[in-house]
Amino acid sequence: MGFYNHDFQEYGSMAGFDVAQTTLNVLDEEQVAFYEENGYLHIPSVYTDEEIDTMAEELDWQIGTWANRGPGWSGPWRRVYMDEETEQQSELIALHDLHRYSRAWCNAVTHPRLAGAIADLLGPNVELHHTTLHAKPPEMGHPFPMHQDWAFYKHEDGRYIDCLVHLDDTDDSNGCIRFLAGSHKVGALDHIVQNPDGTSCTPHLPTNDYDLENTVPVPAKRGDVVVFCIHTIHGSRINQSDRIRRMVRIGYRDPENVQTAGQSAGRPGLMVWGKRPRSEDSEPFPTSI
Ligand SMILES: O=C(O)CCC(=O)C(=O)O
Structure with a gap:
């Protein structure tokens, strides 16, 4: 039975995940140690073929209906990564908060195999922060300069994990992700x-x-x-292949890691694993936001 018919806790229990346990849920100790040492981890086959097919179908609908297509990130880095002609033609297709637009993406962000893996790396409590589509069109799809995602959504500490969900196979020819280990x-x-010029x-x-080398x-x-x-420094090359490269980033944090600035600041997210702890000065969410 697929997870689409169940909420994540119910499905998590059915699938054998114990959402309250203190031992590892999805990953093994070697995977956790790799993440701690390198700051990144490749987790194969998080989504089944059936799940990713539905996610891809609904993503293409979102791209056609809601997404923005434009020149992408600005700055002097562009002329280092691209010659003049490429720089003028290179495009990025982007959209934030895909889980607010269609059901498959709501299911994707609460999927117990992903949420359980993040709990293995972050601790028992995991809060969804945002989702962002980055699709690189064929031939001149937008490269990404080296950066930390911290610069886009600043948090007090490193208890924040970004997940790149792959809708297409990647390698360097279509701009796979690259990390400074x-x-x-x-x-x-x-x-x-x-x-x-100060802008x-x-x-x-x-x-x-x-x-990037x-x-x-x-x-x-x-x-x-x-x-x-x-805090992991990363970037990616241009998509030089003849097919679109679709990737969706999902950001999760420990709910006690306070955001200080940037994307989605001040916006509470869904708890996808564990519970939201209450501190002495915290109040329940108001009904006006
Ligand atoms: O999509 C890519 O190739 C890179 C994306 C990226 O750098 C990011 O999401 O922070």
């Missing part, structure tokens, strides 16, 4: 947020100091998820 250990870094640009790390490519299959710490 172990870079999460340096913590949050200042990013470039201004063009030379603002998308946060990124200096291209002279951070080179020094990163580890992590090719993955459709249905796999690659997870990484909010």
Whole structure:
């Protein structure tokens, strides 16, 4: 029986996941140790073929109906990564909060195999923070400069994990994700947020100091998820293949890791594993937001 007919707790119990246990739920100790050492982890086959087919179908509907298609991230890095002609033609298809647009994506963000794996890395309590689509169109699909996701949604500490859900097989030819292994250990870094003329640009790390050549490519299959710490430095190359490369990022945090700025700030998320602890000064959510 598929998980689409059940809420995650019910399905989690049926599928043998104990949402309250303190031992590992989905990952093994070697996987946890790899994440702790490198700041990223490739988790194969998180979604079944049937699940990913439904997610891909509804994603294509979201792309056709709601997503934005544009030049993507701004900044001086563009002319380092792309020649003039490519830079003018390169595009990114993006959309935030896919779980608010269709059911398959609501099910995807609460899937017990993913939520259980994140609990293995974060601790017993896991809160959904956001989802973001990054689709790279064929041939000149948008590359990503080296950066930490912390620069986009600043949190007090490293108890935050981003998950890249793969809707297509990836390798370097279509712009797979690449990481600077172990870079999460340096913590949050200042990013470039201004063009030379003083206007603002998308946060990124200096291209002279951070080179994609020094990163580890992590090719993955459709249905796999690659997870990484909010402080892990990463980027990706242009999509030079003849097919679109679709990837969706899901951000999860420990609910006690306070957000200080950026995307989705101040917005409470769904608890996908465990419980939201109450501190002495916290109040129940108001009904006006
Ligand atoms: O989609 C990609 O290739 C990279 C995405 C990325 O850097 C991010 O989501 O932070």
